Structure formats: C-alpha cells, structure tokens
Amino acid sequence: MARGLAIVTAAATLVLILFGGLVTNTGAALAVPDWPTTFGYNMFLYPWSEMIGGIFYEHSHRLIGSVVGLLTLALAAALWRRGSTLRVLGVVAALAVVVQGLLGGMRVVLRQDVLAILHGCLAQAFFALLAVIVLLTSARTRAPLARIEPSTRNLALGAAAVAYVQIVLGALVTHAGIVDHHLVGPFAVFVIVPMLTARLRRSGDAVAAPLASVLLALLGV
Structure with missing residues (x-):
C-alpha cells in the first residue's frame, strides 16, 4: 500500500x-x-x-x-x-x-x-x-546492494546540491529577475552529473546503476 x-x-x-x-x-x-x-x-x-x-x-x-x-x-x-x-x-x-x-x-x-x-x-x-x-x-532496496565508494557518495551529494542551487537560481530569475549566476549553473550541472552517472553505472549496484541511466536521460531533457 x-x-x-x-x-x-x-x-x-x-x-x-x-x-x-x-x-x-x-x-x-x-x-x-x-x-x-x-x-x-x-x-x-x-x-x-x-x-x-x-x-x-x-x-x-x-x-x-x-x-x-x-x-x-x-x-x-x-x-x-x-x-x-x-x-x-x-x-x-x-x-x-x-x-x-x-x-x-x-x-x-x-x-x-x-x-x-x-x-x-x-x-x-x-x-x-x-x-x-x-x-x-521498492523491493529492490531490500536486495543486497553493491558497496558505493565514499568518493562517489560525496559526488552524488555534490551533484544534488549543485542541481538544487540551480533550481533556486531559476526561481530568482523568474520572480526577481536576477539572471547573472543562473547562467553559470547549467555548466556546473552538465559537468558533475555525467561524472556521477558514469561512476554509478560502473558500480554495478542494482538500484544506483539503472537510476544513473535515467538521470542522464533527464539531463538531456
């Protein structure tokens, strides 16, 4: 349920x-x-x-x-x-x-x-x-998971932070007209997210590896 x-x-x-x-x-x-x-x-x-x-x-x-x-x-x-x-x-x-x-x-x-x-x-x-x-x-999370390196975890947290900062900057553009920093954000996202997805796909984790492909596809959208 x-x-x-x-x-x-x-x-x-x-x-x-x-x-x-x-x-x-x-x-x-x-x-x-x-x-x-x-x-x-x-x-x-x-x-x-x-x-x-x-x-x-x-x-x-x-x-x-x-x-x-x-x-x-x-x-x-x-x-x-x-x-x-x-x-x-x-x-x-x-x-x-x-x-x-x-x-x-x-x-x-x-x-x-x-x-x-x-x-x-x-x-x-x-x-x-x-x-x-x-x-x-999901039932997948109850299956044994591959070990994710601490550096990959840190990269994932960094990617999430960068993406969210970009969201905040986008809101500032929409509601406050502040454009400057928003133009830098996409470059950071397009650098860090592919790095993360490459690592996750190599990890072989039953959850992280498939999600990495989805994340990369969403980045393209």
Missing part, C-alpha cells in the same frame, strides 16, 4: 509542479485574489464555469495541491506503520506539504515575491523527498 501511495503522490506532485509553472508563466499567479477562499467561495465549491483564463490555471493549481496534501497525509499514515526511516520521512513529507500550502496561500495574501521563491524551491525539494520514499519502498 505504501509503495502505491508513494508513486501516486509523486505523480500527482509532478502534475502540481507543472501547473505551478503554468501559473507563473501565464501570469496567473494572482488571478484569484483571495485565499483560502476563491472569490469568496469555498475553494472546492467554486463554479467550474467560472474557471476561465488565468483563473483556470490558478484555481486548478489549488485543487491539485489539495489532492497532493491529502495523498501525502495518507502516505505518512501508511509509512508510520513501517517504522524506522520511512516513518520519519513520512512525517517530514506531511510537514513539508503543510508548509508548502501555507507558503502558496500567504503568497496570495501578502503578495511578496520572496514567498513565491520559497514556494517554488520547496516544491522541488518536496518532489525529491517523494522520489526517495518511492525508492525506499
């Missing part, structure tokens, strides 16, 4: 992030001026016939976010029974989705760009957390 919930929650979160991008890129971020209501309506009772233009993107984003929130709480409950690391990750995911919802709502109420930046950055971190949960609930 936890495995299926994790996959569904991650997939729904990906859709939510895509809609978040549409909200930003279509200029619909403040198409709905109030929160948690929608033009005074209960958010879940807002007429579908009124969802036109920017309202469609913004209100759909809210509705999908609500679905993700409920799925995350259900996932946290399922992981609680698994104990250990998964229990902790479930609690962190539940807290993160609540904070993410509040950031999105306060962005509308306070109209502060810094909240939009935090909202966008946390979304990517939350999706990464769900990806980890999907991985850890």
Whole structure:
C-alpha cells in the first residue's frame, strides 16, 4: 500500500509542479485574489464555469495541491506503520506539504515575491523527498546492494546540491529577475552529473546503476 501511495503522490506532485509553472508563466499567479477562499467561495465549491483564463490555471493549481496534501497525509499514515526511516520521512513529507500550502496561500495574501521563491524551491525539494520514499519502498532496496565508494557518495551529494542551487537560481530569475549566476549553473550541472552517472553505472549496484541511466536521460531533457 505504501509503495502505491508513494508513486501516486509523486505523480500527482509532478502534475502540481507543472501547473505551478503554468501559473507563473501565464501570469496567473494572482488571478484569484483571495485565499483560502476563491472569490469568496469555498475553494472546492467554486463554479467550474467560472474557471476561465488565468483563473483556470490558478484555481486548478489549488485543487491539485489539495489532492497532493491529502495523498501525502495518507502516505505518512501508511509509512508510520513501517517504522524506522520511512516513518520519519513520512512525517517530514506531511510537514513539508503543510508548509508548502501555507507558503502558496500567504503568497496570495501578502503578495511578496520572496514567498513565491520559497514556494517554488520547496516544491522541488518536496518532489525529491517523494522520489526517495518511492525508492525506499521498492523491493529492490531490500536486495543486497553493491558497496558505493565514499568518493562517489560525496559526488552524488555534490551533484544534488549543485542541481538544487540551480533550481533556486531559476526561481530568482523568474520572480526577481536576477539572471547573472543562473547562467553559470547549467555548466556546473552538465559537468558533475555525467561524472556521477558514469561512476554509478560502473558500480554495478542494482538500484544506483539503472537510476544513473535515467538521470542522464533527464539531463538531456
């Protein structure tokens, strides 16, 4: 059950992030001026016939976010029974989705760009957390794993850090118009990620080696 919930929650979160991008890129971020209501309506009772233009993107984003929130709480409950690391990750995911919802709502109420930046950055971190949960609930992780060299682990952490910094810089470009450092980030990502994937493929690890190919494909996208 936890495995299926994790996959569904991650997939729904990906859709939510895509809609978040549409909200930003279509200029619909403040198409709905109030929160948690929608033009005074209960958010879940807002007429579908009124969802036109920017309202469609913004209100759909809210509705999908609500679905993700409920799925995350259900996932946290399922992981609680698994104990250990998964229990902790479930609690962190539940807290993160609540904070993410509040950031999105306060962005509308306070109209502060810094909240939009935090909202966008946390979304990517939350999706990464769900990806980890999907991985850890897989049967593959219970099989004997090949030994990963400490240098490879450090490289993986470095690659994750560089990629996330690039995400933060991208948010600064979108919401604050700060472009300079964002232009450097892609070069760092395109150097460190292929180095990491090459090492992981050579490791022969049942989990890391296949994921390395996926990571390299995503880099190309």
